[in-house]
Amino acid sequence: MKKLVLTAAALVMSAGMALAGSHATTVRMGTEGAYPPYNFINDAGEVDGFERELGDELCKRAGLTCEWVTNDWDSIIPNLVSGNYDTIIAGMSITPERDEVIDFTQEYIPGSPSAYVALSDDVDTTGGVIAAQTATIQAGYVADSGATLVEFATADETIAAVRNGEADAVLADKDFLAPIVAESGGELKFVGEDVVIGGGVGMGVRESDTELKAKFNAAIQSMKDDGSLNALIKKWFGEDAQTF
């Protein structure tokens, strides 16, 4: 049996080698696949959403072959750093803390507000129990705001926590929450003021990968210049979304 596994491993290795010559550069795009409309797995089982469309266009403009990979949000930075994929394109806001570990391209979504969503209007957003996704800027904000933070691995679970009363409210990107609130039939509502945390959203790349970063920077710039990026933002986040 051991032998069988070794043979299997050898097969995999040789398969990898045989394919090495076929195309020159493949960039593996890492995303979460659980944050609609930024990125999600559609019903066909493929990565879909704003970032899928953006990423494919960027790869086309930069002349790269791209392959989509999904990874848990929690370990998305460690796996980039250890080389399991080459970029993070997952609605990740540019923050100084993250910038110490990885590098970011220029913003492809301008700094957009976060918002609280709850079942009723009289929720105390600074003293109550607030849900947020682990390792997000919102989780950091809640921890500093004096409220009790409960963290969840996926954004969907934070909404479920509010629905079943485990948390009083959820703090997340407004663009993520808006369709959920709109389709809840009045059950969920925005409460309190919107908060602006952190800067815009950029693609994460390894700090040593300066060449790839330059390519994507140029591609993002060209999409900003011809207005196609703004059109894409409006398509996925609605007409009132902030544009460049």
Added chain:
Amino acid sequence: MFSWCTDPDTLEGLAWLSCYLTTGKHMAFYRSFGTVMVLLLVTAPVALAFGFAGAMAARSHFAPLSWLGKGYTAVVRGVPDIAFFLFFVIALDQGIEYLRHRIKCPDWSEPIRQGNDFVVCPAAKMPLSTAPQWVHETYGFALAVITFAIVFGAFAANVLYGGMRAVPRAQMETAEAYGMSRRQAFWRILVPQMWVYALPGLGNLWMILIKATPLLFLLGVEDIVYWARELGGSKTSAFTYPHPDWRLYYFLALLAFYLLLTRVSEILLDRLMARLTHGQATSGGKSTDKGLAI
């Protein structure tokens, strides 16, 4: 899938459900049941082989080999599974890439560790970044099998070691009296008889292994628990089939699957035990003998 599925928004009731349950995403969910079964069926024998080797090493009269066997079981059994799965797999993966880097890119001048980054030459990537996704998935799966086998092999080694010691000493003495060498006595007398003592422990391990398969997701393999969570989560109209939070139903389906799997395993293990104890000098074996005599 079906002809009526072209416009899901107009569907209702069973027609909607039939289309919903046959989406590409659901197909991936169904396939992941196969992934889990394959993992179990491949891992169990490999882990048993690791365990057997570990137990043999621990019994060895050659001290360093015995230390190796005992050290393996002690260290791996002592480290929490989840830490092992997070640390060991990354270390194994980077170790393989490091070796390939050394062999394939001897002229590479840049350091491998650049701050936080682990950078090897493109030819040393494992698998290559140009490889299609299924190669990456197979590689991840192979890493999972090896990791599971090492962890469960350590427990199996301990069980087998105990089983070997439980075989009555008189059996071995008789073998020696017949003039068998140590090796002959081990393979002909000890090994056939030890299974009956080891089986309850091994059966337990199998049950634990079944329940440990959700750890697969830590290794990047999309298993049934991942898909149940992903499919069950509430879906807005950005999806073709919007629905509220249905995780409860998906997890109930998983519960049924795991219960069925453990029940079938119990029945098979009981049968195996009955067969192994037949005619053996154990309480189980004797009682069946008496039963036959009456």
